Structures are given as C-alpha cells and as structure tokens.
Amino acid sequence: xxxxxxxxxxxxxxxxxxxxxxxxxLLQSLADSQMHTHLVVSPLGRRLLADELxxxxxxxxxxxxxxxxxxxxxPYRDVGAKIASGSFLTRGMxxxxxxxxxxxxxxxxxxxxxILRAAAVTLKESRRLVVIHREMPLSAIELENMQRLQRAxxxxxxxxxxxxxxPRTIGDLVDxxxxxxxxxxxxxxxxxxRWQSAPEPGVEDxxxx
Numbered sequence: 001x002x003x004x005x006x007x008x009x010x011x012x013x014x015x016x017x018x019x020x021x022x023x024x025x026l027l028q029s030l031a032d033s034q035m036h037t038h039l040v041v042s043p044l045g046r047r048l049l050a051d052e053l054x055x056x057x058x059x060x061x062x063x064x065x066x067x068x069x070x071x072x073x074x075p076y077r078d079v080g081a082k083i084a085s086g087s088f089l090t091r092g093m094x095x096x097x098x099x100x101x102x103x104x105x106x107x108x109x110x111x112x113x114x115i116l117r118a119a120a121v122t123l124k125e126s127r128r129l130v131v132i133h134r135e136m137p138l139s140a141i142e143l144e145n146m147q148r149l150q151r152a153x154x155x156x157x158x159x160x161x162x163x164x165x166x167p168r169t170i171g172d173l174v175d176x177x178x179x180x181x182x183x184x185x186x187x188x189x190x191x192x193x194r195w196q197s198a199p200e201p202g203v204e205d206x207x208x209x
Contacts (some may be wrong), residue, residue: 009183010035011083011093011122012114015042019097019134020052021170022159024063025178026096031068033187035091038083040074040114044099050189076113092128092185093118097159100135100142106154107145129154132177155184161189165192 010030014023025044030037041058041117043051049055060071074081095115101188106129111117116190122129124192131154134144146156157180161173172192179193 001176006093007089008035009038009042009088009090010187011038011090011118013093013095013098013102013118014039014045014047014049014163015095015097015099015102015115017099017134018048018052019102019132019159020049021095021174022134022177023049024053025171025174026094027071028064028099029153029178029189029191030187031064031071031184033189034071035187037071037073038090039068039071040076040083040118042076042088042102042113042115048097059072074106075115076115078114079117081114084121085113086121086125087196090122094132094181094185096128096132096181097117097134098131100133100145103131103133103142103145103149106151107129107148123149123152123154126153128184130181131156132159134155134159157181157184164195166177184206189204 004204005102010029012060015119022167027037027039049058060068060073074083105116109120111120119129133156150156159177161176165176167173167176175191176193179189179191182189
C-alpha cells in the first residue's frame with residue numbers, strides 16, 4: 001500500500017449523473033497538485049458536461065480552464081490503454097459523478113469500456129476506488145450494488161456536502177465534497193473541509209454537576 005500511496009498517478013472517470021461542477025472542481029484541484037490525472041469521460045458524461053457546464057467540445061483545456069500538462073484524456077472505448085492494466089501503478093481511481101448505470105456495471109464486474117476496465121483493475125489490485133454517486137433517491141438495486149462494490153473494496157462517497165462550516169456559496173458546497181475525495185486519494189489540498197473543534201467552554205458556560 002505504501003508504494004501505491006507514493007504513486008503520482010490517479011485515474012478519474014466522469015459519467016452521466018448530474019454533478020458537472022463536482023467533476024470540474026475535482027479535476028482542477030488534481031491539475032493544481034503534483035498528481036498526473038488519467039481522465040476518461042463516458043458519452044453521457046460528455047452530454048452532462050455540455051448540459052451543465054456548456055462544454056460542447058470536450059478537451060482538457062475546456063474542462064480545467066487552462067492548459068494542464070499533467071492531465072491526459074483517454075478515449076472511452078480504448079480498453080487497451082495503460083490504465084486498463086494492473087501493471088500500471090496508480091494511487092487509485094475516482095468516478096465523479098457516478099451514475100447508477102455505471103454503479104451497476106462496476107458492481108457486476110463488466111469491463112466493456114475503459115472506465116469499467118480501469119475500475120475492475122483498481123479493485124483487483126486492491127487499490128482505492130472512490131465512487132461519488134450523485135443520484136437520489138435510491139432503490140434497493142442501487143443499495144445492493146453499493147454494498148457489493150464496498151465489499152469488493154470500493155469506497156462509496158455520495159456527493160453529500162456538510163453545512164457545519166457555514167457555506168455561503170455553491171462553490172463552498174462543491175469544495176466540501178471535492179476536499180473529501182482528495183483526502184481519500186491522499187492528495188494534499190487547501191480546500192476548507194476541516195472541522196475545527198469548538199473552544200473549551202468558560203466557567204460560566206459549564207453546566208452544573
């Protein structure tokens with residue numbers, strides 16, 4: 001595990017569940033880090049980015065907002081790409097956002113495209129597969145698929161922002177989720193996601209024994 005943690009390669013997949021802002025902010029944060037991100041976008045993920053972010057022609061520059069030499073975009077059908085092989089060491093993989101369809105396919109061990117193949121490789125090599133499921137409500141089928149993936153070693157991390165840091169903007173809520181994901185991948189960041197414990201109460205604030 002220590003060798004994997006030292007790897008500077010991360011696989012990221014974007015699928016067709018609403019949550020384009022999460023995907024964009026996560027990729028931007030990874031691009032700002034010392035990681036090399038290997039990115040795959042499903043056809044419905046491309047439609048998602050067009051619908052929610054108005055990215056009509058997908059490119060790394062369009063998604064990150066600038067040139068990002070440490071981000072590589074792969075064809076969705078290229079199951080022969082290096083990230084489809086367990087011999088290519090990565091820190092792990094994140095699917096953000098993850099649709100219920102992709103959730104079910106990963107839980108079934110299907111490897112018919114590069115996203116599914118990379119996910120299967122991540123699990124079989126006992127690396128971290130972080131699944132950012134975004135759809136709601138959940139049926140018994142989706143819950144069972146989550147359990148199946150979790151038992152196989154995946155981390156189910158729903159896009160559920162917390163409010164204890166008193167967010168003021170949508171960006172604050174997005175950063176909360178993205179910061180959690182970066183923590184799970186051992187990627188340092190400066191996003192405001194840390195809980196700061198309350199100060200010790202003064203004498204006048206303490207309850208009587």
